[in-house]
Amino acid sequence: MDDSxxxxxxxxxxxxxxxxxxxxxxxxxxxxxxSHEVYIRVMRSYKHFRGQSSEKTxxxxxxxxxxxxxxxxxxxxxxxxxxHFDWETETLPADDRLPEQWVAYNEEKSELYRCLxxxxxxxxxxxxxxxxxQLSIKExxxxxxxxxxxxKTTQHRALQKLKQLMNAPSNERGESDE
Amino acid sequence: xxxxYEEKDLEQLLQxxxxxxDNRSKEDLLRSxxxxxxMRGQPPKKPKSKLPLWxxxxxxVILAILSxxxxxxxxxxxxxxxxxxxxxxxYMSETKLKLQEESSDEANKFTMDRALIGKxxxxxxxxxxxxxxxxxxxxxxxxxxxxxxxxxKPRVSSDLKTTTPTSLQLxxxxxxxxxxxxxxxxxxxxxxxxxxxxxxxxxxxxxxxESYSGSSAMSEIFSTTLEQTFYGYKELIMLNNEGKPVEFAxxxxxxEPFALNSELNRYAYxxxxxxxxYYVAPSFGAKYSTVEQALxxxxxxxxxxxxxxxxxxxxFTLEMDQSRVTVLFDExxxxxxYTLDEAYRLIEGLNLTVNxxxxxxxxxxxxxxxxxxxxxxxxxxxxxxxNPIRFNDIAE
Numbered sequence: 310m311d312d313s314x315x316x317x318x319x320x321x322x323x324x325x326x327x328x329x330x331x332x333x334x335x336x337x338x339x340x341x342x343x344s345h346e347v348y349i350r351v352m353r354s355y356k357h358f359r360g361q362s363s364e365k366t367x368x369x370x371x372x373x374x375x376x377x378x379x380x381x382x383x384x385x386x387x388x389x390x391x392x393h394f395d396w397e398t399e400t401l402p403a404d405d406r407l408p409e410q411w412v413a414y415n416e417e418k419s420e421l422y423r424c425l426x427x428x429x430x431x432x433x434x435x436x437x438x439x440x441x442x443q444l445s446i447k448e449x450x451x452x453x454x455x456x457x458x459x460x461k462t463t464q465h466r467a468l469q470k471l472k473q474l475m476n477a478p479s480n481e482r483g484e485s486d487e
Numbered sequence: 488x489x490x491x492y493e494e495k496d497l498e499q500l501l502q503x504x505x506x507x508x509d510n511r512s513k514e515d516l517l518r519s520x521x522x523x524x525x526m527r528g529q530p531p532k533k534p535k536s537k538l539p540l541w542x543x544x545x546x547x548v549i550l551a552i553l554s555x556x557x558x559x560x561x562x563x564x565x566x567x568x569x570x571x572x573x574x575x576x577x578y579m580s581e582t583k584l585k586l587q588e589e590s591s592d593e594a595n596k597f598t599m600d601r602a603l604i605g606k607x608x609x610x611x612x613x614x615x616x617x618x619x620x621x622x623x624x625x626x627x628x629x630x631x632x633x634x635x636x637x638x639x640k641p642r643v644s645s646d647l648k649t650t651t652p653t654s655l656q657l658x659x660x661x662x663x664x665x666x667x668x669x670x671x672x673x674x675x676x677x678x679x680x681x682x683x684x685x686x687x688x689x690x691x692x693x694x695x696x697e698s699y700s701g702s703s704a705m706s707e708i709f710s711t712t713l714e715q716t717f718y719g720y721k722e723l724i725m726l727n728n729e730g731k732p733v734e735f736a737x738x739x740x741x742x743e744p745f746a747l748n749s750e751l752n753r754y755a756y757x758x759x760x761x762x763x764x765y766y767v768a769p770s771f772g773a774k775y776s777t778v779e780q781a782l783x784x785x786x787x788x789x790x791x792x793x794x795x796x797x798x799x800x801x802x803f804t805l806e807m808d809q810s811r812v813t814v815l816f817d818e819x820x821x822x823x824x825y826t827l828d829e830a831y832r833l834i835e836g837l838n839l840t841v842n843x844x845x846x847x848x849x850x851x852x853x854x855x856x857x858x859x860x861x862x863x864x865x866x867x868x869x870x871x872x873x874n875p876i877r878f879n880d881i882a883e
Contacts, residue, residue, distance in 0.1 A: 315520065332507070352520070440498060469494075
């Protein structure tokens with residue numbers, strides 16, 4: 310393993326990578342495991358990186374796939390209990406244990422995060438990449454392997470959904486405060 | 488909260504969400520990565536120019552010995568030249584194989600048995616020594632992986648008084664001896680059922696149908712493992728423990744027999760990477776109407792659980808006649824550009840796919856006329872089953 314490659318990638322991207330993963334999976338343990346998995350895949354395939362996209366979008370595309378595999382595996386196991394999961398239309402079976410920093414947080418942002426967990430997988434990915442990671446439409450499209458048009462429409466639907474949820478009375482949001 | 492949010496408000500809130508940091512240090516993460524087998528166990532791809540010195544010398548010696556015979560035959564005995572070259576190539580391939588096997592780590596414990604023709608498929612010529620006990624093993628991902636557990640013929644002969652047992656006889660004799668968890672698979676077998684066979688009809692009396700049919704995923708696993716385990720039968724009749732047709736939660740009462748086409752399952756085979764081992768397996772047991780459809784599907788990675796056996800950048804066209812499929816690589820394929828494992832999966836994944844449509848496979852436009860034990864100048868031998876593994880618990 311080329312340690313120098315790891316050091317450089319870590320220094321440049323790790324904070325963003327971890328931030329991305331923890332918002333997707335909602336708990337620190339899973340985010341740690343998934344970030345390990347991302348580095349494994351990145352280090353094993355680094356020599357094949359041809360620079361057709363930026364290094365960051367390439368790395369985030371791998372992270373996206375690692376996260377999708379994580380959710381699919383959880384859903385496959387849940388299938389034994391006859392829970393059907395569709396990535397594109399259903400909410401992520403996210404863990405609602407929030408990172409501990411959030412205890413210090415204001416209620417408004419905690420509520421927004423809970424609402425984000427009630428968006429579909431696609432919507433949550435777009436919101437996380439566009440707003441939490443501050444990536445462009447083009448970069449988001451590259452990472453997700455979508456058209457830019459799909460990114461825009463998914464983003465629009467996600468914001469509509471968040472607006473609907475945040476504006477609903479608290480007893481209609483479907484999940485009690487924890 | 489009484490505040491009303493517009494999209495702009497939400498965008499601002501989202502952009503100001505807290506940053507969550509990783510509590511681990513960079514050194515902790517690095518140590519964890521260095522300790523991961525996958526970072527240590529990856530066999531290096533050896534470009535020809537970087538062969539270790541002793542192999543280069545051995546190859547030079549071999550060629551020096553063979554050269555006079557090559558020169559002497561330069562009057563035009565092409566076949567002798569080809570034979571000499573292919574002998575040298577075959578020798579070099581075998582020495583590379585030796586090097587890779589010796590350098591592979593514990594994750595390769597299912598390393599090819601060098602007595603076998605292939606690595607991911609079993610062939611008729613292999614059946615001189617072994618009887619394959621076929622089994623659909625269930626992974627932690629709830630996917631069925633077809634394996635062929637190799638039981639030495641003398642052992643089968645001693646246990647079952649025949650060297651040509653039915654798959655039911657093999658199942659009933661050996662399934663309890665299989666420790667699925669030692670291979671990282673779930674403990675799925677044996678089926679909670681009793682079986683009877685009458686020529687090419689198998690009857691299965693299931694004790695607790697709920698455990699196999701409670702959800703569509705469970706039913707899919709159940710049917711896929713059955714068709715990957717029991718071969719040599721035309722159909723399977725499923726009854727409950729009262730002798731009546733079973734009722735599946737998803738499909739209702741099953742009045743029609745379940746077709747078993749184990750020789751002709753019409754799968755497309757993909758790479759399944761599981762616990763640092765590779766297998767070839769159909770993606771979610773999917774079947775195709777024609778061999779062309781199956782081969783076309785194999786050009787792409789089907790989903791995040793499986794990968795194509797076709798290396799990136801390799802393309803091919805198909806030529807068909809009644810009994811043979813020719814896969815013609817668009818650019819000359821040099822198998823030395825890939826690891827041994829990748830090359831085997833390409834060849835044998837394609838062969839298993841074509842064979843399970845009842846056809847034979849010819850590969851065309853490969854640089855090597857022969858490679859390992861394959862001769863690409865003629866159709867490949869028929870693959871009998873997939874993923875041969877030694878059954879360590881059975882003494883030879």
